[in-house]
Amino acid sequence: MYQFSGKLKTFSIALIILGVIGTAFSFYSGSKLTLTDAKHAIEASNNDGHGGSHDDSHETKNHHQTESTHQNSTTHSADAHELDTHAAHEEHVLHQMQNRPWSAFYVALFFSLGLTLLVLAFYAIQRVAQVGWSVVILRVMEAITANLLPVSIIMALVIIASVMHLNHLFPWMKEGTFDPTSPNYDAIVDGKSWWINATGFLIRSLVYLLLWNVYRFYIRKNSIKEDTANDGNKTYKKNYNASVIFLFVFMITETMMSWDWIMGLDPHWFSTLFGWYVLSTLLVTALTVIAFFTIYFKGKGVLPNVNESHIHDLAKFMFGFSVFWSYLWFSQFMLIWYADIPEETTYFVARFTDYKTPFLAMIVMNFVFPVLLLINSDFKSKPWFVFIGGFVILAGHYIDVFIMIMPGTVGAQWAFGIPELSAIFFFIGLLIYTTLHAFSKANPIPEGNPFLEESKHFQYFNVENTGEGSTDHH
């Protein structure tokens, strides 16, 4: 059995508290924002004086263009209209600035929820595929999915808060979007109102969260039951069937979840590939997190049967799905870039103008780096290399989620500071706490799994496992 070390418990709780304080602070300072602050932000970007604002000149240019076209076509006096558009622009920027603490929290929340969910899906895949090698780390995956319940609750709260108009995360929730008499009326979004509406959104979101948590609750309980069941693998087969059903439900809910929670932030834009793209980014992250915890537990000596070949296989998955992510990311980008249809291209124009550095850095971190580092078979079985590669992959995919969410909510007003860092701290602390706590509650070795013996003796042909004699395998 694993003993949750006091040091790590303190560490994770400290991270959580630090995150809560930082988040509370950023919400407090966010609530203090006024139109004057927005004015200052616009002036600062016009002056182009500060770091990262080279992108903002574009925004300003666009703004002037709309201004001049408006002037030509209106009967208002030019001065009065200019004041109007300025006021509208200031209000727009203020909303973006007010969104920042929410978005910063939402990015980390979605990232944490997504990676936990994908660990659960990967775990279900291991059961359905009756995988031999990974049985000795099934309990690690199970422990990580303990994070699902708390983050689901937080997600549900954020969604309820959004529906209650406590934030401006989702532009389509603005008052009057579906009302033709309102100045906020948006005919395009109104055309999609059979899907994008607050009631449907709320119900769907809660159903996804509920379904995932039901499987997680069931499989955890029955997996522990498996250890002592001794009933001719009846429990094992039940778990198999539950996992088959879950994977079916998961693929549908995951796709819809990506429409609701991410694509809904840019309600004018749509992409068919999006569900897979979100899936791939979360899957790479999930595998990296599994590898990290496996390496940690192996180092602590609680996973005596995990050898270099298991690490090698995890790293191979990280490598393979990094390439899969790159493939989907590029497919989405290149198809839109090539055809350059305006209503689709705006998505990448916003990202390429305001988010150029993270956008390009992400491709290096998520594609070039893992490919070059993890292509070598010898490196893949070395925990140190997997750790370095994994760290870059985690950071890179955080940036990926950041770039998915931020342009739709804060636009050019993005920054990386206290709100973002505190949210990351909070969810890392939560993940560490829930995982280690759950891992200490069950036998680290799933004794009842019929593939356990195979997994214990797993060896990839060109990896030399330490602590094994030459007679262990041929």
Place this chain on the structure above:
Amino acid sequence: MEASKVIHAFYTDDEVLLDAVKTVKAAHHHVEEVFCPFPVHGLDKAMGLAPTRLAITAFMYGITGLAVAIWLTNYIMIEDWPQDIGGKPSFSWMENMPAFVPIMFELTVFFAAHLMVITFYMRSRIWPFKDAENPDPRTTDDHFLMEIPVNNNEEELTFLLANTGAVEINIVDKH
């Protein structure tokens, strides 16, 4: 050149063969060659063969293919005749880069795969109309054959091999 003698030990099971190879290596005899009808996992390690470097060559061939693709697209589409084709930006290679990625990928894979296969054929000396170097046709069906050079120690070797479960031991002249 003086005709040297080799000993041919036949086995009918890959596990027995593996143990025999280990025994022979433990007795410090050189295993010249092992003929098998199918790949036996761990045989290369038991014989002490150096790991293959084929993957490294493939990586370098892949980089070559990538370089060829970059040069090709840059020379043709940007330098030689930069036309406006459907509004694609042909001012610099980078600006039109996404359009070149499919061919860059394919040429990388093409070079890596084909040159690696040709390398494999050359290093393994396999080509059409090559005379088969098979000492006994049974080794392509259900027998394994271990070949050990003899240096005036026929009896010792025969005795050693007989104890390893060999079903047939022949001493043959090798030219």
